[in-house]
Amino acid sequence: xxxxxxxxxxSRRVFTPSLWLTxxxxxAIVAFIGFGRWQWHRGVAKEVTWREFSxxxxxxxxxxxxxxxxxxxxxxxxxxxxYDGAHQFLLDNRTLDGAAGYEVLTPLQLADGRSVLVNRxxxxxxxxxxxxxxxxxxxxxxxxTVTGRVDTLPVEGMEAGRAPPAVGAAWPKVTSFPxxxxxxxxxxxxxxxxxxxxxxxxxxxxxxxxxxxxxxxxRHFSYAxxxxxxxxxxxxxYGLLNLHKVNR
Numbered sequence: 001x002x003x004x005x006x007x008x009x010x011s012r013r014v015f016t017p018s019l020w021l022t023x024x025x026x027x028a029i030v031a032f033i034g035f036g037r038w039q040w041h042r043g044v045a046k047e048v049t050w051r052e053f054s055x056x057x058x059x060x061x062x063x064x065x066x067x068x069x070x071x072x073x074x075x076x077x078x079x080x081x082x083y084d085g086a087h088q089f090l091l092d093n094r095t096l097d098g099a100a101g102y103e104v105l106t107p108l109q110l111a112d113g114r115s116v117l118v119n120r121x122x123x124x125x126x127x128x129x130x131x132x133x134x135x136x137x138x139x140x141x142x143x144x145t146v147t148g149r150v151d152t153l154p155v156e157g158m159e160a161g162r163a164p165p166a167v168g169a170a171w172p173k174v175t176s177f178p179x180x181x182x183x184x185x186x187x188x189x190x191x192x193x194x195x196x197x198x199x200x201x202x203x204x205x206x207x208x209x210x211x212x213x214x215x216x217x218x219r220h221f222s223y224a225x226x227x228x229x230x231x232x233x234x235x236x237x238y239g240l241l242n243l244h245k246v247n248r
Contacts, residue, residue, distance in 0.1 A: 017242045025238040029231045036227035043220030046212075053212040060147040060199075068116065068192045071150045074212075079146045079196065081110040083118070083204070085137035087187055088172040089165060091119075091154070096207055100125040102174070104135045104206060105195065107187060108146060116192040117153075117183065118146055121206030135172060137204060148196040149210060153180065 053074045060076040071077065083106050090102040104120040123133040154177060164182040165173035173186060184191045200208045 017238075021238065021241060025234055028234045032227045032231035032234065036224040036231070039220045039224035039227060043217045043224065046214060046217040046220055049214075050212045050217060063110075065112070068114075068150065068194050071194070073151060075150045076147060076199075077150055077196065079108060079110060079116065079118075079148075080143060081108045081146070082143060083108055083137050084115075084187075086171060088135055089117075089178070089183065089186075090123075090132060090135070090172050090174045091178075092163065092174050092176040094122060094154075096122045096124075096209070102133065104172075105183075106135075106137070107191065108144075108196070114192060115187070115189060117195040118148065119151075119195050119197050120204060121198060121208040123206045132172060132174070135206075144204070146196065146198065147202060148198045150194045151197050152193075153178065153195055154213070 052072070055074075058076065060078040062078045085106065087107060089105040091105055092102055094101055094103045101122050101124040103122050105117045106120055107115050108118045109115050120135075123135065126133060162178070163174070163176040164178050165175040165186040167186070175182070180191060180193050197210045198205045198208060200210075
């Protein structure tokens with residue numbers, strides 16, 4: 001079924017759009033433009049995050065009595081306390097250079113009684129779920145000075161990817177995208193909302209190549225352009241498919 005529209009294109013062709021093809025093309029073009037806008041806005045937001053990461057690359061500042069919640073994200077801080085090596089977490093589903101592994105979360109007890117999770121870096125997956133990597137700390141009762149970046153715990157886009165630390169499991173406990181309340185419940189005491197990404201030069205750590213979360217902003221901008229090219233392609237195909245020869 002054609003729309004009641006016929007536009008001559010030169011002397012040999014006429015543009016006579018099909019109703020169903022017009023509707024289908026319009027839906028596709030609107031959807032592709034929308035996907036492109038969504039990716040572009042994600043890129044803009046990611047640019048802000050990456051700029052914040054670079055802006056907070058200065059010297060580490062002693063925490064003192066300041067609240068963690070008042071610190072900017074990615075701020076570099078200096079902490080003093082004792083590691084709780086007996087109660088650690090292995091953050092599952094973390095990769096490095098395409099290899100599967102865990103990130104090691106170790107509670108640090110501060111002198112004022114607060115507790116914060118220090119992310120000591122990435123360790124490889126052994127290939128067996130019942131063979132966890134050795135993340136023990138030697139002399140963990142000694143006082144330590146830690147420097148690192150303040151960050152949020154990683155967040156999974158879908159709740160299906162979460163696995164809170166099992167209540168009855170032995171230490172270290174394996175968990176995936178946990179909520180801070182679940183971490184606190186497993187430890188039996190409150191923990192600060194933020195984690196601290198241990199600086200690469202600090203001892204007692206594993207592989208550490210910290211960068212802003214997610215893919216670079218340029219990747220999102222590239223995806224946006226691709227979606228808009230799809231929209232343009234649909235428009236061109238729509239025009240070509242609705243061109244008809246004039247019988248003389």
